[in-house]
Amino acid sequence: MGLFNLGRGSDGRPPKYSAAGLFAKGLTGGEWPRVWRDVPLKKSYDVIIIGGGVHGLATAYYLATNHGITNVAVLDKAYLGSGGSGRNTAIVRSNYLTPEGVAFYDRSLELYNGMTEDLNINVMFSERGHLTLAHSDSALRTMHWRAEVNKLQNIDSSVIDPQQVKEIVPSLDISPDAHHPIMGALYHPPGGIIRHDAVVWGYARGADHRGVEMHQKTEVLDILCEGGEGPDGKGAGGKVTGVRTNRGDISAPVVVNCTAGWASLISDMAGVRLPITTQPLQAAVTEPTKVFLPAVVVSGSLHVYVSQTDRGELVFGAAVDPFTNYNVRGSLDFTEGLAGHILELMPGVSRMRLLRQWAGLCDMTPDYSPVMGFTPVEGFLVDVGWGTYGFKAGPVSGEQMAECIATNQTPKLIEAFPLSRFATGELVGEKGAAAVGH
Amino acid sequence: MAQSNRLPQQPHEVIDRGSPLNFTWNGKNLTGFTGDTIASALVANGVEVVSRSMKYHRPRGYITADFWDPNGFVQVGPEPNVRSGHRELSSGIAVDPQNVWPSLDYDVKAANGLVGRFLSAGFYYKTFMKPASLWPAFEKVLSTFAPGGTVDLEAPKDEFDKRYAHPDVLVAGGGPAGMAAAIAAAESGASVMLVEHEHRLGGHLCWGSDADVALAGELAAAAEAAGVEVLVNSTVTGRYEDNWIAVTQRSHPLATERLIKARAKVLVVAAGLIERPYVFAGNDKPGVMLSGAVRRLVNLYAAKPGERAVVFSANADGDATVADLERAGIEVASVVDARSGANLIEAHGGSKRVSSIEFADGSKVDADLLVVAAGWTAPTSLLNMAGDRPVYDESSARFFPQHAIDNVLTTGGLAGDGTRDELVEHGRATGRLAAERAAAVRHRLQAFTVQAAPVDGDEPAWADDARTPLGRDPHPALFQSTSTGTKSKAFVDFSEDISNKDLVAAAKEGYDSVELLKRYTTATMGPAQGKLETVNTVAVLADARGETIEEVGTTVWRPPYAPISLGGLAGRIFNPHRVSAIHEWHTSNGMVPIQAGAWERPDHYGDPAAEVRNTRENVGIIDVSPLGKLDLRGPDVPKLLNLLYTNKWSKLPIEGVRYGIMCADDGVVMDDGVTGHLGENHYLMTTTSSGAARVWEWIENWLQTERPDWQVHVTPVTTAYTSINVAGPKSRELMAQLTDIDLDPEAFPYMTLRQGTIAGIDDCIMWRIGFTGELSYELHVPAGHGLHVWETLMETGADLGIKPFGLEAQRIMRLEKGHFIVGQDTDGLTLAPTTGLEPLIKLDKDDFVGKAELAWAMNDRLDELPRLVAIQTTDPTIVPMEATQIVRAGTTEILGRITSSRMSPTLNRSVCLGQVASAMAAPGTELELVLIPDGRRVTATVMEHHAHFDPEGERLRA
Amino acid sequence: MPEHAAPAMVSPITTSYPSVAGSPLTLADESTLTKTLVRSDQAQFGLTFGHSRMEGDAIVAATRPDEWTILGAAEAVAAAEAAIDRGGFTSVIPWTHGRACFRLSGADASRMLEKVCGIDWSDHMTPDGAVVSASVALTTCDIIRNDIIRNDIAAGGAAGTPSYLLVMDRSFAQYLFDALIDAGQEFGIAVG
């Protein structure tokens, strides 16, 4: 039994969150029930999802809500949201370069928009606008390219001039003699930031209400297969039978790899090789000040992006580290480069202080696009290779993976992202003009 | 009355009463002394409330009165979030409270205090949800609660600086142990950097007994004498891989902040201990202070923290505080000894100040000052960053390091407890050990480093740690009092306004691991980053879960140890900047510059169209020095060219020039350019300007890793030569006046080169190529003479109507000729054959980079790939902006895009290059374009040749 | 064809800074020195990578594992070239115009370098004669420690004064010169 399995009604459904509820609890000093239950691990499930981040939890949530598949366990080796979901800079947008990318992320944005009501938890989606600055003719050309592809799919996205940039973000230095002059920007009003932990907890709570089990501190040590060409029946031609964890073996006909950072290692357990290298993406946050930065600002060529939370902290991110590794300690070089670039864009913030830095692991693929769906091992599915944009894609990935599992067919929205494309050489076009765009 | 709370002279005060300083607080004029911190000056002036808390806007006074004080954040002029407990007072500064509205004394948002019971931790996740449309409004309101000061975006940037350092031993912390370690290490021959967070060496000795203060002085002097580099008011903010140490120096004469990046052979962590607040009802009321705060204020600054004190003591520091108060003439109403089981229940009082203290035995004592000495937190950040996970020790009620780390040693309070002498002795032993180990590392580094002085003797053995460990004094485990039934909150995190009840409630909701609890409640996320809050948070969670602190475990301390300003991190910003030998001339002749990578070069000189016309009619010259140039020497150069380019090179004769296209092994176009055969085993390769560095590394990679047996020397000569393109029908006439090289078309045909003297300069290279489509000579002259040749060309060409032209004119002319630019007309997926250069791809070569993919593509799926084609709009006056999308007529289905477009001054119509689906690539195909920005749709046609102008190339062959 | 007189080569350093006699730290532009690059699979000048010495009046530095740079007056360099072993696979490349060259001299020279370069400039790690390639203010330089042996105030002080030759791509020279002057203010740097 868990520590505090309190406050549930006979239907097992806890009360909804609401201001009224808060008020009542405030008066009575009553307690809220557990956000998700703490139940014993079973011996078998219909679906096992490896990775308790936004992707894994969303997949579980939509399996339960859209397809009625509830005998599902989400396993995480640490705590829910301990990976990329809790380490990203919580930026969401849909202004990608390729039609397939745009359609995909636009659906994600749509789900984020309705999330607070769907999940009955305030995920604090702040649709504040997203600016990608251009410091050169060629960058500006790429911005136009993105804007035009976006417009053709009714995405609110356009290129604006330096003066318009200044009107939206007064703290930016638009003087033409700057080292990296701002020559314009791709403006995407629907982009914004969101409380990433709330998204994790919301999906976990929603999935829990429908019977899905969340198991933290449950590490997958091996994936059990049979019939495959590789050792222990792993690899192409085989099928998955379950997983081995630090808490024992669990059987399941379907195992989904929703991890980031360890994606290629987990897939290796099933004998499936992935076109992935793992590199840390660093982030940092300053001390809070009164709010002055109204939009999300990205500079691709300077490899920096920044937004200001409602608490007044500036949140920064950059490009992935220049070499593969699994180390999530921040580096000093990152904060130095970051500060230098930020001060070139906003000289006024030199007196703000960096409070904390951290890193998350990103699984980079050759074409800056994910790997989703079926693998050569029957019953083993992947939702991996999310590079630096996994959080943005969480909801739609969950929805599509759930459909993929439930219908045993690849949904249209993710047709562009199969593992097989790396064997046929038909890479996704995001590689076409791969600038960092967060 | 000025400085109403300034005590009479204290024996070891650090203020200079002879040098008063004026400053303003909240608009009022006040006076302090040199040596005061802002905090001590405010306290000396009777200021009790310095800030309002974040959520409930409760009035707050000093609790630690040092760098970490959660209540001591103030605005100083343009600078937000100044730590008033640390920042020294300076003359004329304007100090203001933060997070108050409309005023410190009357704060409207304090109303939150009344509804506080409804603002449980994480409340905002549970409300403001309906209607969703209103969230933006809620958000605006919430954001006005943002704590912290105001950024003055207009204020001029301060001076910041950086330096590297390579000390043998770097000591973090200048208390007794740290100083002793630094001295011993230096005396053992190590180069030592000693970094002290406070304004003076000594640590807790500074506000201690006569003997303490005396020892601090002796050690400081000894450190000086031993040649230790001492940095005060500086903080070791991070320990990164391979002992890469970040030190923030706030005491540099020329820089507000300076970041020192030190590669220390051994790091000694002597950070001391941080006094831990005690969690009990009303523990945030002004007048509740930790013993360290009181001792600093009284002993260092002679500032009176209150009139009538109650001291809650669990250790010697608490006891010493009693003595200090009595000496200073402050009434001590009661001393409560936690060691004998006594306990606090609640600090009562009005909103502005504590008035009475209630104890577990039910007794109550009136007081306006409650001194709390409840124990210590070990600031193990630097050890965490080095990979250690400190462990909790029940009997001492604090964490201690767990693992020994080879090059990170610990001493002082972090390592254990002891008398002054024991601490100093442990410090000395640590310093000696550090020096020994540093010597071994230094020996190895020197032996491994190619340019280092030869190192003699064997490497010193790695010294074992034979230090006598410090003891661990028992200490009562005081984390939270049993404040049951009390009305006022017991705060765990002051800066985040988180009470123990908030934490318990969150844990019961399932946020019951330290990390989840932190994220859900934001406890420990504030400016002190958990230095005051973490252990108490863990303790409250442990209680709630019925587990021990050890079982719950602590969280990872992340860098930096203390916040660093963005300016300090940026330091002096370097932006390498490249110019050609002719740069000065361009600037003084009306250049409109363009930044191309690191290069600054002329985009044009006023009228690019005129520059085009003049070049097509007379003669023009352009400075193309940024063009990448690689000198290739050796017998195997032809093999190399055959490998890197898709076409064949074996038969290129001496004085021949050939164009080539380079792919990566995935068949994607990487770079292009012409290469000339200068002489036996000697070639000059040109690359795109932006690709120069990449291609050089690329070639070295193939030579060093894949073809190590080939004999080729590659030398980057991009700026060894000034490159000038002389183009136009009159270029031959012009060159004839500058060189005796035979320019007759028969003698010097298209796509050949000559070497000789130009304008009196020897060793010039001259080749006939035509990126612009005109008869043109590309000159490569020794850079030191580039300006001379350019100026001679301009003089000599005057009567031929010579004019310089810039990048823009060149871009127009190359587009008129249909030459593509790698990276603009091609992208990260463009396979070589789709650029219209299929004839240049020789699949019958044994091997070349990209061959496999290109062979498969050309055999199987060429018709699935987009093609690069020349495009002309039906309406010649329309210039579709680059990136204009090409769609299936009447739909939004994207079939391609315009990659280059210009109005052609030569043809008086717009000309384009674009990528289109192969199905649309046939000459004559009509395309539909969606114009930028208005989305208007117009038609265009795919042309037969890439060249819009002179497709047969008669002009350039002239 | 009219005769064109060949002028002397021009240095990339065109801005002028006041020259202060006897300042503790000096930066001198020596870009017009003659330079020759030797690439070879043979041992040359008896110098291994990372080391340098005087060959007559020319400085010979092993700037890469298979690369040597000769610097000095034209005659001195010509003389030194005579000592090149042209056996094996050896290329001798004119390098005068491709590279700019500064001399940084003075007691504080190493502390100055600490501000712009991450190499350990202590005497035991970078002794006189040491050669190292590294990033200086984000520009790649070959740095040759070449202490002043003659007593020469103009060049920055007395015999034994630490002195470094910075050799870099010509196109970066003006930027780097300005950056060094700026970073050297705290040591009272002046143009030598």
Added chain:
Amino acid sequence: MLLVPCPYCGPRNASDLRHVGESHVRPDPNTATPEEWRTYLYLRDNAADWTTETWYGTRCCRKYFKVERNTATNEFRNPPMPGNKLGGKA
């Protein structure tokens, strides 16, 4: 800042070098199957363990060299760091 044990220069800050990537073998383009070729192009072991990889001395020796690095701890071996004592990673 990682200290990379360059076999030519000695230990150097990682910022003076470029990480080229996990070492792998280029198949013969004339005999390789598409699958073999694309394995060479795209697939890497990406182990969280000791890995043999290539670095390039961009700002020092301009040599490509192989080292073994543990991608989980960022320790180097072969060539050894001047004493793994320098690392002190855990």
